[in-house]
Amino acid sequence: MRRSKHGQSAPEDHDSPWKGALEVFFQPFMNFLYPQVAELIDWQQPVEFLDKELQKITRKAKNSRRYADKLVKVRFLNGSEQWILIHIEVQGAPETDFAERMFIYYYRIRDRYEKPVISLAVLTDTQPSFRPKHYSDTIAGCSIRFEFATVKLLDWQDKTEELLQHDNPFGLLIAAQLTAKLIKDGKSRVDNLIGYYRLAAQKKLPREHITQLVVFLEWIVALPADLTPYYNEQLEHLEEDNKMTYISIIERQGIQKGLEQGIEKGLEKGVEQGIGQGRISTLQNTLQKLLQLKFGEPAAEYEQRLLQAEEAELTLWTERVLFAETIEAVFAE
Numbered sequence: 001m002r003r004s005k006h007g008q009s010a011p012e013d014h015d016s017p018w019k020g021a022l023e024v025f026f027q028p029f030m031n032f033l034y035p036q037v038a039e040l041i042d043w044q045q046p047v048e049f050l051d052k053e054l055q056k057i058t059r060k061a062k063n064s065r066r067y068a069d070k071l072v073k074v075r076f077l078n079g080s081e082q083w084i085l086i087h088i089e090v091q092g093a094p095e096t097d098f099a100e101r102m103f104i105y106y107y108r109i110r111d112r113y114e115k116p117v118i119s120l121a122v123l124t125d126t127q128p129s130f131r132p133k134h135y136s137d138t139i140a141g142c143s144i145r146f147e148f149a150t151v152k153l154l155d156w157q158d159k160t161e162e163l164l165q166h167d168n169p170f171g172l173l174i175a176a177q178l179t180a181k182l183i184k185d186g187k188s189r190v191d192n193l194i195g196y197y198r199l200a201a202q203k204k205l206p207r208e209h210i211t212q213l214v215v216f217l218e219w220i221v222a223l224p225a226d227l228t229p230y231y232n233e234q235l236e237h238l239e240e241d242n243k244m245t246y247i248s249i250i251e252r253q254g255i256q257k258g259l260e261q262g263i264e265k266g267l268e269k270g271v272e273q274g275i276g277q278g279r280i281s282t283l284q285n286t287l288q289k290l291l292q293l294k295f296g297e298p299a300a301e302y303e304q305r306l307l308q309a310e311e312a313e314l315t316l317w318t319e320r321v322l323f324a325e326t327i328e329a330v331f332a333e
Helices: 015-024 027-031 049-059 098-113 153-165 170-182 186-201 205-221 225-239 242-254 253-259 263-273 279-293 299-306 311-322
Strands: 070-076 081-089 117-123 132-138 142-147 148-153
Touching: 015 027, 015 070, 015 081, 015 205, 027 170, 027 253, 081 098, 098 117, 098 205, 117 153, 132 153, 148 153, 153 186, 170 205, 186 205, 186 225, 205 311, 225 263, 242 263, 279 299, 279 311
Parallel strands: 081 117, 117 148
Antiparallel strands: 070 081, 132 142
16 A cells, blocks of 8 residues: 555555556557457557547546546558447455446446447456346337447466466466456565566566566555565575566666656655666656556656756656546646
């Protein structure tokens, strides 16, 4: 559980890591969970995330629960343009109107943009019987039935070894989600997370993607603050392995601590361990990475402000990243 700057518990931000992971690992996500759709997509064509379009149809949603929804534009191998709505239920508790919500999003997108929509759902809750796959309604001789595809992460509970050894990096992210939901013992969660880091290093991925994968793994597991000493101890053992240098880079820059355990602690760690970097440079690098993870590549105007800012401004902006809803809120006067 993260702490606010006033020492109070802040709500766990489970949806943000999923949003980021979907953008970085979209093709692995589709290949792993929805291979029947993935094989129709022309992966040689660019994928476009339609965040602004999705915000327009969800802005007035009456439900205040948090979701990791993504609307993605792809090209199929037959040349057709397709919009894919991915809905991830990240709260871990069944919702009675889940299927209706899927239907509402579907018809809003179709009505507003006149585009066909492929609706996919990922359920992260721990109730085996909760498996919504359709929405239906009938009144006075009029009826409608809307069906959508659903995967349940709980179904992987007994196939953990397959998740961990799979070449697809999304297997590790699913394992991390199961750890967050099912494992209550704190030290066991830490041990699992450290094991995921080691496996991440073995993936045949660019170094940048391995770094991002590690960040998402820790973010999803969401370790309580009281486990920080044990977690840091295990990280030190991990860093003794020369093969894990890029994970120690994350630690030195404060990226992981900034995302999971509070920006201020992350900055302290990053400044303390930064190699060959001045204090301002370390703050700039850390903030830039956090902005990319949460909001995507910052616009040029924000890049310029970041480069010209004083230490106090950089510290203030970095404190805001975890709780700001928009990049504009981070840089607000």
